[in-house]
Amino acid sequence: MTNVKSRIYCFGKTREELENITPSDALKHPNWNMGAKVTIDSSTLVNKGLEVIEAKWLFGTENIKVLVHRQSVVHSMVEFVDNGVIAQLGAPDMRLPIQYALTYPNRLPMKNNELDLIKYSSLTFEEPDMDTFYALRLAFEALKDGGIKPTVFNSADEAAVELFMKGKLSYLGISEAIEKAMREIKNIDNPDIDTIFEADRLAREIVYSFS
Numbered sequence: 001m002t003n004v005k006s007r008i009y010c011f012g013k014t015r016e017e018l019e020n021i022t023p024s025d026a027l028k029h030p031n032w033n034m035g036a037k038v039t040i041d042s043s044t045l046v047n048k049g050l051e052v053i054e055a056k057w058l059f060g061t062e063n064i065k066v067l068v069h070r071q072s073v074v075h076s077m078v079e080f081v082d083n084g085v086i087a088q089l090g091a092p093d094m095r096l097p098i099q100y101a102l103t104y105p106n107r108l109p110m111k112n113n114e115l116d117l118i119k120y121s122s123l124t125f126e127e128p129d130m131d132t133f134y135a136l137r138l139a140f141e142a143l144k145d146g147g148i149k150p151t152v153f154n155s156a157d158e159a160a161v162e163l164f165m166k167g168k169l170s171y172l173g174i175s176e177a178i179e180k181a182m183r184e185i186k187n188i189d190n191p192d193i194d195t196i197f198e199a200d201r202l203a204r205e206i207v208y209s210f211s
Contacts (some may be wrong), residue, residue: 010044010171011068019171019172023036023040023167026040027039036151041161043118044159045130045133046135046178048066049140052066053153054142067126068126070126071092071122073091073123074123075090075097083187090111091116095110096114098169134179135178138179141182142182145187147192148185148199151196152202152203155208156181156203157197157199159207160207163208176210177206177210180206181206185202
């Protein structure tokens with residue numbers, strides 16, 4: 001694994017330090033190679049926000065907490081009513097979850113992705129900075145509001161990242177554009193598919209005009 005300190009990334013930076021972040025900077029994730037869109041979303045914490053929304057619908061709970069874990073070894077933790085916690089650990093390699101998704105409920109052997117716990121002698125966890133990286137806070141807001149707000153959050157982000165990668169929107173502008181779309185589009189509960197598509201269109205339109 002590449003040493004975290006040897007690569008530029010966005011963790012721990014202030015808003016002032018993030019003002020001039022370029023796509024090249026934001027794509028230098030220390031642990032993962034996930035493609036441009038997901039890597040940018042990881043740096044802004046949008047990706048964690050989307051996973052929070054997913055978890056609500058997958059597991060039927062809104063009792064969800066996000067922690068920053070820079071080693072990328074602990075992929076999830078579940079706390080039970082007795083406060084016992086079970087964690088799922090693995091090397092930072094997307095081949096494992098992809099294979100398990102394809103072979104579930106069976107687990108098949110895989111080479112070259114062994115987790116060396118001696119190598120990862122220290123596992124750390126920190127609270128996310130939801131003031132600087134407030135897209136995560138917007139995701140929790142979308143989750144709470146429901147209706148079309150999660151669609152607006154996702155669609156606005158897709159448009160904003162597209163503009164950022166083209167140099168037409170600043171890094172901080174990604175979160176600002178998402179917030180603008182969420183504030184301007186009135187929520188609709190229990191939307192049908194046509195309403196969802198319209199929310200998607202409106203969110204993108206607002207973001208494109210924002211740039």
